[in-house]
Amino acid sequence: MRKVVVLGATGSIGCQTLEVAARFPDKIRVVGLSAGSNISLVAEQTRQFGVRNVVLKDEKTAEEFRRFGFLDVEVLLGIDGLCRLASLSEADTVVNGLVGSLGLRPSLAALEAGKRLCLANKEALVMGGQLVLAAKKRGKGELVPIDSEHSALFQCLLAGGSRGVRRVFLTASGGPFLNWPKDEMLSAKPSDALKHPTWTMGKKITIDSATLFNKALEVIEAHFLFGLTPEQIEVVVHPQSIVHSLVEFADGSTMAQLGPPDMRIPIQYALSYPERWESPYGTFGPMSFGNLNFLPLDNEKFPSVKMAYRALQMGGTAPAVLAAADECAVGLYLEEKISFGEIFELVGEALEAHQPIESPTVEDIEGTERWARAFITDRVKVSV
Ligand code: MG
Numbered sequence: 488m489r490k491v492v493v494l495g496a497t498g499s500i501g502c503q504t505l506e507v508a509a510r511f512p513d514k515i516r517v518v519g520l521s522a523g524s525n526i527s528l529v530a531e532q533t534r535q536f537g538v539r540n541v542v543l544k545d546e547k548t549a550e551e552f553r554r555f556g557f558l559d560v561e562v563l564l565g566i567d568g569l570c571r572l573a574s575l576s577e578a579d580t581v582v583n584g585l586v587g588s589l590g591l592r593p594s595l596a597a598l599e600a601g602k603r604l605c606l607a608n609k610e611a612l613v614m615g616g617q618l619v620l621a622a623k624k625r626g627k628g629e630l631v632p633i634d635s636e637h638s639a640l641f642q643c644l645l646a647g648g649s650r651g652v653r654r655v656f657l658t659a660s661g662g663p664f665l666n667w668p669k670d671e672m673l674s675a676k677p678s679d680a681l682k683h684p685t686w687t688m689g690k691k692i693t694i695d696s697a698t699l700f701n702k703a704l705e706v707i708e709a710h711f712l713f714g715l716t717p718e719q720i721e722v723v724v725h726p727q728s729i730v731h732s733l734v735e736f737a738d739g740s741t742m743a744q745l746g747p748p749d750m751r752i753p754i755q756y757a758l759s760y761p762e763r764w765e766s767p768y769g770t771f772g773p774m775s776f777g778n779l780n781f782l783p784l785d786n787e788k789f790p791s792v793k794m795a796y797r798a799l800q801m802g803g804t805a806p807a808v809l810a811a812a813d814e815c816a817v818g819l820y821l822e823e824k825i826s827f828g829e830i831f832e833l834v835g836e837a838l839e840a841h842q843p844i845e846s847p848t849v850e851d852i853e854g855t856e857r858w859a860r861a862f863i864t865d866r867v868k869v870s871v
Pocket of ligand 1: 635637
């Protein structure tokens with residue numbers, strides 16, 4: 488029986504995790520939930536799974552939650568609450584479906600406490616890769632990716648062995664603007680950017696998929712997860728999102744993992760690994776996908792992926808700047824304070840202006856995050 492804590496329970500990954508959990512009551516017990524502002528939903532989830540540990544944002548949301556009853560539920564607050572939930576003694580598994588930099592400290596706490604960390608929050612690894620790996624080693628925790636490309640690489644490396652890897656290909660759908668002229672894309676509205684052609688996801692990651700900053704973050708995520716050099720990681724556009732990634736071995740063999748674009752499959756695998764459980768979410772079906780295309784990435788139209796290689800080359804806190812600057816810029820774009828094209832400009836400028844700190848502590852990373860946010864908001868104020 489897996490005893491699971493779900494961080495970000497009311498988000499896209501959280502809801503899909505609970506859907507998987509509901510299908511396997513004999514295999515998965517949900518012991519903790521965290522939520523931001525969707526109190527009625529987390530109350531419903533708490534009741535459905537009989538959860539006794541809940542983390543909420545602040546006193547105000549906690550008060551709202553208590554109006555639903557739950558006298559026997561322990562409610563904790565904020566980042567300290569998230570870290571305590573991630574290291575809860577009743578749990579052996581933590582699904583991190585938090586959005587953005589908020590996910591770093593709870594990831595460290597889960598791994599330090601020796602849990603299996605099923606990681607959907609790629610920002611934790613991008614911002615604090617070295618710290619996450621050190622915490623995993625110290626606490627003897629386990630790290631299983633949920634991100635579909637990395638779940639694919641994880642499975643290909645299990646099948647083919649992690650020795651003799653020549654390079655890996657991360658596939659990218661290309662997002663909603665793959666076939667838009669560049670000029671039109673640069674002034675695209677959030678309503679257009681939020682229309683992802685293949686995946687259904689939360690807002691932040693959907694915008695990241697439109698800019699391809701999502702793929703940029705995934706390059707860095709792959710570097711830390713699998714110990715690959717930047718030269719070993721390539722990005723290829725694959726509009727159907729069926730081949731989730733590929734590993735090329737030294738002898739010329741390439742392994743790929745295929746499946747429908749449905750996050751419940753990698754979520755379930757991260758929970759069931761090394762077992763495989765039945766799932767109703769469909770299969771690849773060679774006949775129904777006769778055409779699988781692979782195209783080179785247009786780095787001029789989407790300068791984001793190049794910035795990932797630049798951040799890795801700069802090292803230290805540079806990847807944290809990339810992630811934090813992007814998160815801040817996406818927020819401003821969703822509020823329609825900056826244009827789509829300005830996301831690229833602002834993140835690029837923040838990265839180049841940064842003086843990386845080598846071997847950063849958590850405080851260094853959080854300081855870097857504040858610096859990147861201030862850099863971006865100052866720029867936007869100046870230009871208004
Ligand atoms: Mg992904």
